[in-house]
Amino acid sequence: MEQRTASKNAARMFLDHFGLLPGRTDVLSLSRIVDEFSRIPWENLTKFLVKASGIPREGRLRSPDIVIRQHIEDGTGGTCFSLTDTLGAVLSFAGFRCFPVMADMNHGMNIHCALSVFTSDGERYLADPGYLVPLPVRIPRGIAAGTEIHGQRMVWEPSAGDSYDLFTMEDGGRTWRYRVRMAPVDREEFVLHWQNSFEAAGMNSLHANLRLDRQRLSAHNMNLRRTDGVDRSNEKLRDRYPLMMEENFGISRRIAMEAETEWRRSCLVR
Numbered sequence: 001m002e003q004r005t006a007s008k009n010a011a012r013m014f015l016d017h018f019g020l021l022p023g024r025t026d027v028l029s030l031s032r033i034v035d036e037f038s039r040i041p042w043e044n045l046t047k048f049l050v051k052a053s054g055i056p057r058e059g060r061l062r063s064p065d066i067v068i069r070q071h072i073e074d075g076t077g078g079t080c081f082s083l084t085d086t087l088g089a090v091l092s093f094a095g096f097r098c099f100p101v102m103a104d105m106n107h108g109m110n111i112h113c114a115l116s117v118f119t120s121d122g123e124r125y126l127a128d129p130g131y132l133v134p135l136p137v138r139i140p141r142g143i144a145a146g147t148e149i150h151g152q153r154m155v156w157e158p159s160a161g162d163s164y165d166l167f168t169m170e171d172g173g174r175t176w177r178y179r180v181r182m183a184p185v186d187r188e189e190f191v192l193h194w195q196n197s198f199e200a201a202g203m204n205s206l207h208a209n210l211r212l213d214r215q216r217l218s219a220h221n222m223n224l225r226r227t228d229g230v231d232r233s234n235e236k237l238r239d240r241y242p243l244m245m246e247e248n249f250g251i252s253r254r255i256a257m258e259a260e261t262e263w264r265r266s267c268l269v270r
Contacts, residue, residue, distance in 0.1 A: 010064030011093030038134035041077040043208040045259035064089040075250035080130025081194040099184030
């Protein structure tokens with residue numbers, strides 16, 4: 001009951017904040033929701049702070065209403081698990097049938113996740129907020145699908161069983177990103193993978209990613225990278241980290257300062 005209430009509260013806050021109304025469960029309505037949701041940054045600053053706080057494993061997961069409220073108040077977002085869980089709450093509230101699905105990446109199995117979503121006409125789509133894909137991607141069984149965003153071509157190619165490999169093409173190169181299995185996972189398994197993700201190697205650093213209208217931003221510790229698919233620039237943040245995170249990602253200086261302080265402390269401990 002508590003989980004359902006948190007999900008409904010999150011959905012109402014999200015729809016109100018972005019000025020959306022639940023409509024038909026068709027691809028147009030799905031696209032509007034996914035597009036607005038992609039404006040929420042992928043970031044592990046909040047996750048980093050939760051882990052550093054010493055909260056027990058079972059209490060670390062941020063509920064959808066917390067994710068949306070903190071985004072509205074502090075501009076934060078989450079990593080793929082909290083974003084997928086929250087988008088799932090919004091889409092379910094809007095009437096869509098959707099399920100979490102798991103993906104493997106180079107540095108581990110079951111460390112990425114997304115949503116399998118069905119529209120009213122029975123078509124299946126992949127919604128991937130953790131990869132900041134700003135539109136639902138139709139995934140017919142056994143058929144490749146693709147899209148282009150800011151000069152980056154993304155293609156999901158069929159693999160073994162009902163799974164798909166995501167490749168990105170940019171600057172003449174082709175890079176494998178993940179293999180997603182479209183079979184739904186139940187809540188218990190999803191939560192287990194989510195809890196395990198706090199021990200991932202990436203949690204030793206601060207990360208943030210955001211897709212804007214004309215460029216992609218990526219911050220790794222004190223480095224900020226911008227690209228529009230053609231030109232790239234790199235910038236050292238050094239003592240400007242809180243300010244630059246607020247100006248570029250919309251994440252409040254307070255959260256960024258707390259995360260930077262804890263990260264620097266953890267670097268001394270390691």
